[in-house]
Amino acid sequence: MSNNSPTSSRHPSGARSPPPTSHQSPNRDVLSAPIAPSSFYGGNNASTSGLGSSHTAYIPPEASPFREPELVSEEPVNPGTQQDTVTSTTDWNDVGDTPWQFDSAWAGNWGDASATKIVDIDGRNEEEELNWFDAEMRQQCARPGPGVLPPVLAHLLHDSAHTLYSVVPSKPELQHDAEHRPTTEEVRTAVPHANAYYCKEDNGWIFLLWRFSSVLPPLVNGFSPAHPLPDLERRKKSQPCVGEGEQPFGQVNMTHHWHHYPQAVDGKALNPPFSQSHGDCDLLDLYLCCQCSLYCLASAVIPGVLPRNLVENLTREKRTHPSPDKTPKASILATWETILTIIQNRLFRNETRLLPVTRPRFNSKIGWSDLVRRVFETLGFKSDVFSESNNELALHPPEINPATPEGKLNRARLLRAWVEIAAWLTIFEKTNKDPLGNYIPTVQEVKTDNVRELIQSAIGAHVNQIPRGLVPTSLENAPGLDEAWCSLGLTPTSYLPKLLCFAYLAQCRCDPANTKTYFTHLFNIVNTMINSHETPPQELQSLIMDERARFRYTADDLREHISVLGFGRDSELGVELDDDVDDEFILQAWRNARRRAWRDTSKGAERRKDLDEALRAVADERGSKVLRKAWEEERGSGMTPDAAYSTLEVPKDVDESMLITVYMMRIEDTPSQADRMREAMNVIAEVTDSERLRQFLSSGRDPGDLSNSTAPDMPRGLNQLGNTCYLNSLLQYFYTIKDLREAVAPLAHADTKSLDDSKFTDDDLKRHRVGGRLVTRREILRSKKFVSQLAELFFNLEYCEEPAVTPSLDLAKLALVTSQDEEEDDQRTTGTDSSNDTDATLVEDVPMRTPHERSSPSPIETPADSVLGKRHREMGSGMDVDEPLEPPSAPTSPPHDAVPANQVASSSKLKEPEDVEMQDATPAKAPPLPPRKPRPTDDSVMMFGRQHDVSECMDNCMFQIETALLDFQQEKAAIEDDKTSVVKRLFYGKKRQRLTPLTASDDTRHKSSIHEKEDLFSHLHVNVSEEGYDLYDSLGRYFDDIVELDGQKKRMEVSLVDLPPLLQIQLQRVQFNRETQQAYKSQAYVKFGETVYMDRFLESADPEKKARAKGVQAELNAARDRVQRLTEGKHAPFAPALGGVADFLSTYAVDAPEADESLVAAVRDERERVAAQLEQERGRAAQLKDALEDVWRGDRGAAYELTSVFVHRGSSPSWGHYFFYSRHLPERPDVWFKYNDSSVTVVSKDEVLADTTGSTANPYMLVFARKGCETIQTVKRFDPQALQEMQE
Ligand SMILES: [Zn+2]
């Protein structure tokens, strides 16, 4: 078989074999190795273990040969050395059907029922185990990692279905001394090594050595194990784990704990050396017990002279096609005995005659076949035509004269084969019980002894040491436990309750990092018993109780804990608990959840307990000292707030200074009650969410009036209302806008009646448009309600003394549900006219659904559906300038569903002749994205109706504010609205869009090919997909883009005609992957600063500069495209990929003729070239970017200052956590507030402007205010001080 592939050539048979390839490795490795017995039998220094083949006889254990799994020992294990000191407080016989539960009463018991007493095990360290999650401590303790118990080691040493034999050959007694006859020493050393054992199934050998020694065997040079070696000092000092009479102080360990170090020892360095290959070294696997000084060395299978499959095939052929006069067994024996005789004759009688293979004698004994030919050729015989006349075939025996190198090799090979076949025959004859007929087998010159029990005794796996077959039926065939047994280093057949305890404790001791995994497996095993109505043994019950009391948790527990804390996509926080979430955030979530739990009178206590447990588990899982400390200090009792106040004997409205004074007094008076007082203080700190009390409790010092979060002049937070996610950010943002706040203020506290004053006629209604359409009476009423609620919230934000305000449910509903949704719901549920009373249509309290559940089946629609923003550049519908100005036919048509934000209020576009050039623009025909489909019906049952994405919600709020504030008093109506509407005045600018053919060959002067129109906008939607772009780059792409319209690519240029006071830039983080057909969130960092200058985007910008910038931009785009081609795509980045190819070619593919040195060199050159080119392009791009900025450096007339940043945290485009930054304007522009639901904190501008690369928390909307417009007044708080001063 010739094959260039480096992978397939190792397995000529193509068999699926396990990685240790020596099992299958080509036989020539052995054959070509010069086997010089003197080289591996150094002097007379016999193996000290004295247990191997050929040198020493050994005394077999008393027990008769057995097959491991069936055996059951009647004797108890190690009687008298163990005592069951555990007493359980619960009757486990009652477990029955009830699920696995732990009574908290047990937990208190673990101190004396310590796990250490359940089984004999030493080397544990309580502190280390309690801090298993502490990476630093793990590093210090350097434990050896996972281990296995002896029954598993038996499997690891050699396939446990196979039996190993020691083999002692002796020289045949012959009358004549023949030439070149092997010496007694040669015969004795025909086995591979004194410590080699024969396996008939493999027709091969295993080197196996075990020793009690404080000295380790010689490790290979540069040995660097995956896990540290066990503590060698400890191994030296301790007694063997298994054995009798050697442990004066009683048994310390129940059994060995074995650790595997693959290929750790060089066989050649042993004495005597072990050497089979001619390679650099013969690597042996090392197994160390971490508790005593026993170690074990094992080789992979050393293949015999005849490959395993050759022996099997010939044997099978004889079994299925026996000689007519013999039974199958006799036929097999006769064949191999004849082969053996031929070898023996050659070796010991110097038989050199040809062996005719077609004659009857050979045929009756062996028969000539291709298999037989291969057997003999492998042995060194050559088949040939020996007589020209009759064309007869014969075998030429090999030369065995030790004086020639070839003879020496043949001789050693033949001797080895002789020993192997003789051993094979002896074992086969002994163990095969098939009938022999009248055949009398030959007695062989080789003595074989089963060493299975010897080896098992040596490593502690003997049935007298660990009984088998005691596994309860519930575990015996339990599916899914394989992983559990394997992970704990135990086999199911050797299960014993105490052994399982030992295995678990030993794994946790030696591999603390995976404590959770081991506990999960232990728990699964015990739980499997319970589920099949079996009472788990006392030891296991106690162990699980002990471990629970030490805060062990399973993988399932952890998932549960995480959701208890409110994490997970369907939970209230709407964010996964991943590495990106910091400790502070988790702590906040825990405190909030605990506070909410206090309000729950029925299940609050239970919930608080769950929360405490959850925090502890999450702290451990993350190895977080911060969380662990918080858990220790703040975890609560079952004390209710009422009990807490009465414990301290204070009224509920006591102020904090007084409370602290009273507390200190009480402790001084009754020190015995200190713990209880402290507990009460903790509860009060928690219920009142007092940072001051919290700090006092943890430091023992009163920090004074902390004010930070509750200072009168601090902005107030907004408590979370179910899944309102992004709404709080939006409401806070609105509150920072002074003009908006003032415009809605008069509507606060208005009653329904005063809102519903219909002092306007239907004609009045027709004169006003909002969002490009007419509005209904019902919409006006609804909008007024919304604005009234908003005004009330604003009032609370101004006057409330609490740190956080709770928005009303109505406000949330009105903000999140559009009037369109509402009417659709009406029609669906009642089938009545949409002019029904609005109140009736609000949705009842039904389980709420999160936005992601609404995800649409249409892949194209998905990105648009996101909570992170609208689809990018809905330009098709943006060109609808030729639309008639008449009101839309259906006055209730949705304001937002089909109309993008950049066109809201398109009614106000100019009616001037700019439009005349657009006759042939037919945008309505083929918008690039389909309009949104009607929503599925089941959405109407959501708590807040349909949840929309952020910008839809924002549009809905702006629409309602505008509608509510419509002024029906004045005559001129619609046109004047632009001036009177606070929404239009603050947020809307005017832009000019220009669509031109892409190709320069087109006549750009041709009027019909240029389209231009003006339009209002309230947001700029900027695409975010590539790394390394700043805000100007992103905006640049918005203002000059290539779009596809009617299947044709066109250039779309946008310029700004009028600038709004507030510039809202939406970062389109939701992108669509065409390959996977899925929407994803782009986490790309877009650099932005405190100021942005919009001059370059103005219609009035210097045309000369514009042209210059355009040229630079084109070059820049080209350079960036080249960088992108070299760094992105399926096989990119290319430079490292090419380097990898070169490495591969030079290392592994030497056999391939085409992979010569020049190819490798060429690939390396290419790599250098690509790397250099990439560097050059990057440099060029940076230069061009600078040049572009230089063009505009002087233009700073249209300066905008950053005022607000909306952040989304999470990796999913459709859900996550939202928070909001607002700059402290106008007073302290360097200070920012972070609004995170109920908490508002002061942060530096560095946090706001930080590079978010690598984080999933990044901005999705930026708001800039025109410099000098003074629209933003971030903090608006009622100041009683000022009022007082005024009165004085
Ligand atoms: Zn084997």
Ligand SMILES: [Zn+2]
């Ligand atoms: Zn041991």
Ligand SMILES: [Zn+2]
């Ligand atoms: Zn261990």
